[in-house]
Amino acid sequence: VAASIAVKSLRAFQRLNVPILGVVENMAYFVAPDTGKAYYIFGHGGGATAAEELKVPFLGEIPLSIAVRQGSDDGEPVLISDPNGEMAGYFREAAGQLARQIGIQARRFQPLSVM
Template identity: 45%
Template structure:
């Protein structure tokens, strides 16, 4: 049956796997996930540039491991730097869809096969995942509506004018 979404987790960058996938199947859009470090941002920028050249729409960008929230004082600590994904979002004029804080509960839950939304649904990370997921789904809906409108316009352009 038809899928609403098919999400494929690709390795970072512009290697053979993302390039081959983009050239062999129709991709509705890509979501760029990066971390705050400059080196990761540079890889994300190269990927965005490649997909733009291939005319693949960019859904948006999410920053993973954005910061660490101290459990004792609730202060944010930017261990890997700050704002890499937001800078990319501004540079390419693409939506910034969220930031996921660093949390050891994500790792321990993953090891158990249980996402943090189940093991600790009220944690900042679970809240951030839900918020990002809503933003991503909204952008997918916007992109789908634009694509339907473009297809409709293309169909109308192909139809010959009717004569009486």
């Protein structure tokens, strides 16, 4: 359901000629702390499928995490509270992919001339 809502929203932006930099799948899976096994509790591949359908890059998956939820509640993101932690790494990777897409988009657009 969430992926279909995201696709509808992104299509609306595309109709308005708003560049879409890509799709990041948040809460993509849960890693069991006792086994380290990933469980795709909301289904698997929704973000990649949405990106393919919209013809935009898939920028990655971010797992469901108690640390992210606690940091959000406390107003301190994991990039601040645990900058070298695993969750910070997921966000860093997504941010790197996003930065690459910004660079690609910037090269596609010509600067406007002011007369």
